[in-house]
Amino acid sequence: MLLASALLAALAVLLAVPVPIVLARAEWPRRAPATALLLWQAIALSGGLSMVGSLATFGLAPFGDDLIHAAARFLEVVSTEQTVPTADVWPTLAVGAAALLVAHLVLNLAVTVVVSTRERRRHRDLVALLSAPDPERPGTRLLDDPAPLAYCLPGVGALPMTVLSQGLLELLGDEELRAVVAHERAHLAQRHAWMTTAFRAWRLSLPWFPIASRARSSVATLVEYLADDTARAAVGAEPLARAIALVGGHDTTGPMETRDADRSAILDRVRRVGLAPLPLAPRILIGVVAAALVVVPTVLLLVPALLDL
Amino acid sequence: MAALGELERSVMDQLWSTPTGLTAYDLVDLLPADPGGKRLAPTTVLTVLSRLEKKGFVTRERSTRPHRYTAVASRADHAAELMRDVLDGADDRVAVLERFVGQVSPAEADALRELLLGRVRDAS
Numbered sequence: 001m002l003l004a005s006a007l008l009a010a011l012a013v014l015l016a017v018p019v020p021i022v023l024a025r026a027e028w029p030r031r032a033p034a035t036a037l038l039l040w041q042a043i044a045l046s047g048g049l050s051m052v053g054s055l056a057t058f059g060l061a062p063f064g065d066d067l068i069h070a071a072a073r074f075l076e077v078v079s080t081e082q083t084v085p086t087a088d089v090w091p092t093l094a095v096g097a098a099a100l101l102v103a104h105l106v107l108n109l110a111v112t113v114v115v116s117t118r119e120r121r122r123h124r125d126l127v128a129l130l131s132a133p134d135p136e137r138p139g140t141r142l143l144d145d146p147a148p149l150a151y152c153l154p155g156v157g158a159l160p161m162t163v164l165s166q167g168l169l170e171l172l173g174d175e176e177l178r179a180v181v182a183h184e185r186a187h188l189a190q191r192h193a194w195m196t197t198a199f200r201a202w203r204l205s206l207p208w209f210p211i212a213s214r215a216r217s218s219v220a221t222l223v224e225y226l227a228d229d230t231a232r233a234a235v236g237a238e239p240l241a242r243a244i245a246l247v248g249g250h251d252t253t254g255p256m257e258t259r260d261a262d263r264s265a266i267l268d269r270v271r272r273v274g275l276a277p278l279p280l281a282p283r284i285l286i287g288v289v290a291a292a293l294v295v296v297p298t299v300l301l302l303v304p305a306l307l308d309l
Numbered sequence: 310m311a312a313l314g315e316l317e318r319s320v321m322d323q324l325w326s327t328p329t330g331l332t333a334y335d336l337v338d339l340l341p342a343d344p345g346g347k348r349l350a351p352t353t354v355l356t357v358l359s360r361l362e363k364k365g366f367v368t369r370e371r372s373t374r375p376h377r378y379t380a381v382a383s384r385a386d387h388a389a390e391l392m393r394d395v396l397d398g399a400d401d402r403v404a405v406l407e408r409f410v411g412q413v414s415p416a417e418a419d420a421l422r423e424l425l426l427g428r429v430r431d432a433s
Binding site: 119123125126127128129130133143145149150151152153180183184187192193196220223224242243244245246247248249250265266267270 | 314315317318321364366384387388390391392394395406407408409410411413417418419420421422424425
């Protein structure tokens with residue numbers, strides 16, 4: 001149990017700081033966004049599991065030789081004696097910390113999902129009142145605004161919606177416009193909003209750790225790459241690159257405060273359009289690494305129990 | 310569903326242009342009849358108004374009869390609220406929209422324009 005706890009703690013530390021820093025700087029995700037997205041999900045899952053797991057196994061070690069029996073014994077002690085043995089203060093603290101961490105993560109996710117859903121519904125109501133349906137494109141609304149804007153709203157209990165502005169229609173030609181619409185539809189079809197919302201909650205839960213902050217910004221970029229790839233397949237590389245550069249290069253009105261992550265993100269997207277995808281073999285290898293990341297902490301948590309049976 | 314949405318939009322347009330408020334019967338008179346020349350039923354207008362009230366766009370003056378409905382805020386206020394949602398993507402707590410291309414710095418906008426000029430030159 002204590003060995004498993006130490007190994008899980010080591011994994012948790014590795015995944016919390018150095019691994020996300022290295023991955024966020026890597027070049028290959030530009031050429032394999034889907035694989036990179038899978039890897040970030042595996043890192044988040046494995047990181048969360050090993051953080052909670054190392055605390056829980058350390059805290060429950062005095063109660064049994066494996067996690068399942070120890071947890072059962074712990075619950076029995078708590079429910080019958082109403083007190084936790086106070087002989088060792090550290091294990092008790094560790095169990096408390098594990099429970100708090102789980103509650104913190106779950107609550108943050110729940111609050112983020114509820115708030116996002118409410119904000120999106122309000123925004124959808126506003127769009128419905130302030131925009132006209134696009135006569136040429138089904139599921140699309142036209143906003144009467146001079147700034148070139150395009151975004152999508154996932155449908156939660158309603159139809160998904162793409163919103164384009166009058167300024168965008170004036171700025172772009174037919175082909176570029178098709179690229180933008182294909183990009184937004186890819187976000188909707190591939191359910192990217194779920195991914196970005198989950199990682200937003202993850203970052204709000206652990207704001208000081210690269211495992212969450214780097215993951216959040218990388219995932220936001222990767223879903224843009226994925227939507228760009230779908231748009232490129234639909235209309236070709238040139239119109240897509242022109243669309244990104246035209247919208248990005250347009251004089252934007254409004255607050256000019258820029259996110260750090262945005263600083264070179266758009267130039268990077270234009271340049272990326274011409275890149276060839278990563279070959280299959282390295283992508284499979286990365287997929288195997290992602291699977292191993294999830295399997296290893298699971299095995300460390302369960303194997304002592306399995307051996308005992 | 311979509312038809313009801315468009316009806317909500319027409320009702321709000323009328324309420325926005327009459328800040329003193331309107332009754333459901335005023336709206337029946339103001340809203341265009343369908344191509345067959347049939348006017349909207351007052352119950353339909355009342356349904357639309359109660360939906361808008363639930364969404365927080367309309368308030369009802371209950372002291373008069375028939376009830377008088379007014380817009381909670383002007384069209385410009387709501388348009389500003391919508392644009393805030395679209396442009397303020399920086400705060401993780403409220404960022405729920407991802408634009409095709411987010412806010413760029415002036416330097417980056419320049420670099421993008423140069424890139425475009427380069428592409429045009431390459432093509433010609």
